[in-house]
Amino acid sequence: MLERVARKLRKAAPSKTARTGKTAPQDPPKRTPREAREARLRAALQQEMAIDVERIVQHSMPTGGHGKLARLRGMKLDAAATRLYHRVEKGFSLPEPRRPFGAQALKGLDVVLANDKHDPDALYAHESRAVLSALEAWNERGERDEAVAPRGDSLPTNPLDAETMAHFITSRRSIRDFAPTPVAREMIEEAVRVAMSAPSVCNRQGWRAYWFDSAEDLARVLPLHSGSGGFADRIPGVFVLTYDIRAFEGPHERNQGYIDGGLFSQNLLLALHGLGLGAVPLNWSRSQQASAKMRAAAGIPDHENILMLVAAGHPAEGYRVARSARRPLAEVLRFGMPEKPDASGMAT
Numbered sequence: 001m002l003e004r005v006a007r008k009l010r011k012a013a014p015s016k017t018a019r020t021g022k023t024a025p026q027d028p029p030k031r032t033p034r035e036a037r038e039a040r041l042r043a044a045l046q047q048e049m050a051i052d053v054e055r056i057v058q059h060s061m062p063t064g065g066h067g068k069l070a071r072l073r074g075m076k077l078d079a080a081a082t083r084l085y086h087r088v089e090k091g092f093s094l095p096e097p098r099r100p101f102g103a104q105a106l107k108g109l110d111v112v113l114a115n116d117k118h119d120p121d122a123l124y125a126h127e128s129r130a131v132l133s134a135l136e137a138w139n140e141r142g143e144r145d146e147a148v149a150p151r152g153d154s155l156p157t158n159p160l161d162a163e164t165m166a167h168f169i170t171s172r173r174s175i176r177d178f179a180p181t182p183v184a185r186e187m188i189e190e191a192v193r194v195a196m197s198a199p200s201v202c203n204r205q206g207w208r209a210y211w212f213d214s215a216e217d218l219a220r221v222l223p224l225h226s227g228s229g230g231f232a233d234r235i236p237g238v239f240v241l242t243y244d245i246r247a248f249e250g251p252h253e254r255n256q257g258y259i260d261g262g263l264f265s266q267n268l269l270l271a272l273h274g275l276g277l278g279a280v281p282l283n284w285s286r287s288q289q290a291s292a293k294m295r296a297a298a299g300i301p302d303h304e305n306i307l308m309l310v311a312a313g314h315p316a317e318g319y320r321v322a323r324s325a326r327r328p329l330a331e332v333l334r335f336g337m338p339e340k341p342d343a344s345g346m347a348t
Contacts, residue, residue: 051288056254059245059303066104069111075246075303081112081124083202085131092134092149100139106132172270173321175278176231178313183213183237187275188312195268200260206247207264207307210298213237220297224290225282225309236313238282240294241265242304261307268310278315284308 031039061076062068072080084105091097109128112118118125134145146154160168192209200206212221213236221240222232241264243257265281272279284291284306291306300306 048288052254055245055302055305056251060253061246061249063250066108066111069108070115072115073117075244077112077115077118078122078124079204079206079247079249081109081118081128082204084108084112085124085127086203088131088135089148089203092138092144097138097144099142102135102139106135168274169270172273174280174324175315175319175321176228176234176280176311177316177319178234178236178278178311179316180236181314183277183313187277188237191268191271191275191277191312194271194274195264198260198263198267200263201248201253201256204247204260206244206257207261208242208244208300208304209268210240210242210300211237212240212298221294221309224294224297225284228282228309228311234316235311237311239268239310239312240298240300241268241307241310242300243307245303245305257305258307265308265310272310272312276314277312278319279310279312282309282311 061072061079069077069080088102088105091101109132112128113125113132130145131148134148137143137145158165188211195209196205196207198207212218218232218235218238221238222228222235225232228235241261243261245257248254248256269279269281284294286294286306294300294306295302295304
C-alpha cells in the first residue's frame with residue numbers, strides 16, 4: 001500500500017523540469033527556511049493522509065441505503081445492524097415515543113436477519129430480534145418493552161458522593177515505577193470489562209484491547225514505543241489499544257474511532273486505578289509506517305488503527321509521579337457566549 005500511495009504522490013507532484021511558455025526551464029524561486037520547512041511538513045502530511053484515505057476506503061463500512069445490508073459481512077454487518085437496533089432503543093428511551101415509529105429501522109433489520117451470512121448467535125442478531133419484537137408490541141398494541149428501554153430507577157445507583165467521586169478521579173496518576181509482581185489475568189479481564197461500559201457512537205463498541213505480559217512479547221512490542229525507554233525494563237505488562245475501522249462509515253466518521261477509543265481508554269485507566277493497579281498511557285502519535293510495524297509485532301489485523309499503549313502493573317514501593325500541574329479552570333471552562341469587548345478592549 002505504501003508503494004502504491006507513493007506512486008500516486010509522485011505522479012501528482014509538479015515536474016521539476018516543467019517549462020514556462022516559450023522560455024527554457026527555469027530554476028524554481030529560492031525558498032526561505034520557513035517556506036522550506038512548511039513544504040516538507042505539507043509533503044509529509046499529504047503522504048500520511050493519503051494512506052489514511054486508502055485504509056478508510058479499504059476497511060470502513062460502505063455508505064448507502066438498506067440494499068448494502070444484504071451484501072455486508074462480519075464486523076461491517078455487525079456495526080450496521082447495531083446502529084439500526086440502537087436507533088430504536090433510543091426512540092424507546094424518549095418520554096413519549098411516537099406510535100408507530102421505527103419503520104426504516106424495521107426494514108433494515110429485516111434485511112440484516114435475511115442476510116445468509118449473518119451470525120444468528122451474535123449479539124447484534126439477538127438484539128435485532130429483540131428490538132423487532134419490541135417494535136411490534138409498541139406499534140400494534142402500545143406496550144413498551146421494559147428490557148429494551150429500562151427505567152432509570154431500575155438501574156444501579158451511583159454509590160459515590162461528590163467528594164468521594166472527585167477524590168477517586170483526581171487521585172489517579174500516571175505511574176512509571178512498577179513492582180516485579182505479575183498482574184493476575186483476572187484483574188486485566190475485570191478492568192477491560194468495566195472499561196467496556198464507555199459510550200460509543202450508536203453503541204458500536206469498536207475498541208479492542210491487547211494485553212502483553214510475557215518477556216518475549218514485551219521485548220517485541222515495547223521497543224517500538226519511543227517514549228518509554230527510561231522505564232521499559234520495569235513494565236510488567238502493556239496494553240495496545242486499537243479501534244476497528246470496519247465499525248465506522250464513510251468520510252463523516254473518519255475520526256469517530258479515536259473519539260470512542262479515547263472514552264474507552266480513560267475508562268480503562270480509571271478501572272485499573274480502582275483495582276489498585278498503577279498505569280501510564282503511552283502516546284502513539286506515530287507515522288503510518290510505525291503503526292504497520294506495531295500491528296505486525298503485536299499480531300493486530302490491518303483493519304485496526306492504534307490508539308495508544310497503556311503500561312500497567314502493581315506500583316513499586318515508594319514510587320514517584322510527575323507533578324503535572326493543571327491549568328486554571330477559567331482557561332478550560334466557559335459559560336455561554338464570549339463576552340464582547342468594549343472600546344478599550346476590555347470584556348464587558
